[in-house]
Amino acid sequence: MAPRCAALPYSVCLIRRWPPTATLFLLHYICHPIPRILIGQKLDSVGIGNAKVGVGWASATMLCVVVVVAAHRKSNYRGLAEAKQCPSVCCWMLLMNTWSKYSELPFPYAKLREACQEWGCFRVMNHGVPVLLMSEMKRVARSLLDLPIETKNQNVEVTPGTAYIALGKVNSIYESLCLSDLNSPDAMQTFFSQLDVCPKHREVMETYSRATLVLVMDIANKLAKSLGLSDGSDLFKGWPCNMRMNKYSFNPETVGSCGIPMHTDGTFLTLLQDDDVVGGLEVVDSKPDSFVAVEPCPNTFFVLVGDLAVAWSNGRLSSAKHQVQCIEGRIRVSIGTFMSTPTYVAVEAPEEFVDPLNPRLYVPFTRDDYANLRRDKKMYTDEALSFLLARS
Numbered sequence: 575m576a577p578r579c580a581a582l583p584y585s586v587c588l589i590r591r592w593p594p595t596a597t598l599f600l601l602h603y604i605c606h607p608i609p610r611i612l613i614g615q616k617l618d619s620v621g622i623g624n625a626k627v628g629v630g631w632a633s634a635t636m637l638c639v640v641v642v643v644a645a646h647r648k649s650n651y652r653g654l655a656e657a658k659q660c661p662s663v664c665c666w667m668l669l670m671n672t673w674s675k676y677s678e679l680p681f682p683y684a685k686l687r688e689a690c691q692e693w694g695c696f697r698v699m700n701h702g703v704p705v706l707l708m709s710e711m712k713r714v715a716r717s718l719l720d721l722p723i724e725t726k727n728q729n730v731e732v733t734p735g736t737a738y739i740a741l742g743k744v745n746s747i748y749e750s751l752c753l754s755d756l757n758s759p760d761a762m763q764t765f766f767s768q769l770d771v772c773p774k775h776r777e778v779m780e781t782y783s784r785a786t787l788v789l790v791m792d793i794a795n796k797l798a799k800s801l802g803l804s805d806g807s808d809l810f811k812g813w814p815c816n817m818r819m820n821k822y823s824f825n826p827e828t829v830g831s832c833g834i835p836m837h838t839d840g841t842f843l844t845l846l847q848d849d850d851v852v853g854g855l856e857v858v859d860s861k862p863d864s865f866v867a868v869e870p871c872p873n874t875f876f877v878l879v880g881d882l883a884v885a886w887s888n889g890r891l892s893s894a895k896h897q898v899q900c901i902e903g904r905i906r907v908s909i910g911t912f913m914s915t916p917t918y919v920a921v922e923a924p925e926e927f928v929d930p931l932n933p934r935l936y937v938p939f940t941r942d943d944y945a946n947l948r949r950d951k952k953m954y955t956d957e958a959l960s961f962l963l964a965r966s
């Protein structure tokens with residue numbers, strides 16, 4: 575059944591600002607899970623943008639919702655931003671249209687492209703991954719990360735970079751378990767037996783992996799389409815994804831210290847379920863060259879463009895520099911789904927991104943070449959890409 579509850583928290587945000595609209599939103603989602611409202615809106619913007627409202631079913635309730643939302647969308651979405659105290663100029667909210675087959679609604683490709691070119695990150699809501707599944711997965715991650723160190727050490731490397739990162743490796747606060755390949759039932763089973771995961775938790779992990787795989791592929795396809803690739807639907811088929819479950823053992827003494835240092839993701843695209851409550855994620859705001867906080871926003875995913883996507887897009891996309899700081903003394907847990915390029919396939923920009931005015935920026939390289947380069951040069955941001963620039 576369609577996860578209509580996925581959108582409810584946003585109605586809750588609206589409740590704080592404007593009860594009549596919130597009530598109508600609630601009514602809408604309770605009565606009609608199928609029609610969706612699709613909006614791309616820069617959060618700091620007071621302009622309306624090209625919010626689109628579509629109706630799938632003609633009913634009295636829906637009609638009310640559409641009329642009210644159309645009339646007041648400006649205040650609503652400013653309200654949404656303020657209610658969540660999203661301070662950042664970097665953060666776009668994109669509503670995924672999870673029921674596109676019922677809808678004529680256009681996806682805001684231009685907004686997606688702009689977010690990924692300018693900032694390399696955005697938040698996605700209405701994404702189709704059930705809220706309950708997200709919270710169950712968070713509980714499973716927490717329970718696995720609370721296992722004794724000897725058990726967590728069993729999570730050894732399957733492919734490069736997929737081992738447990740123990741406390742003390744990066745710093746004394748951060749640790750991370752890794753499921754090496756969400757596409758591979760064998761890799762799943764390996765992880766389950768490494769950590770002796772119980773059947774209930776296995777089921778949650780399998781379901782969550784399937785759901786996030788679908789979502790990350792969908793986003794990647796939409797991103798490709800937003801860059802003008804005619805039909806991105808098969809472009810990323812079979813591209814590998816791993817999952818990292820991160821725990822930050824923040825406590826009152828660690829406030830002000832670093833949870834994870836500044837980096838860009840060395841992969842293609844990251845779907846991050848950040849902590850619902852404990853903040854600390856920050857992205858670099860390129861213009862003033864400072865960090866801006868990415869406030870928690872329950873039931874959404876934060877998407878980050880990785881360095882491999884920068885090379886693949888021939889420099890059209892930007893990867894977001896980000897870090898996690900301890901801003902409060904409570905344990906923080908996040909789950910990242912990292913989509914990468916296939917192991918032995920060189921990352922190369924499609925022909926469509928190359929022309930006399932935009933010659934190939936990078937020499938072909940594999941994801942492992944890049945991971946090794948980052949490690950050898952001890953460079954964990956996109957600056958490492960400068961070593962792979964093609965000579966003009």
Ligand SMILES: O=C(O)CCC(=O)C(=O)O
Pocket residue numbers: 818820834839846848849855896898907908910
């Ligand atoms: O925990 C977070 O919110 C961010 C984690 C992260 O940046 C990473 O795992 O690459």
Ligand SMILES: [Fe+2]
Pocket residue numbers: 837838839896
């Ligand atoms: Fe990251």
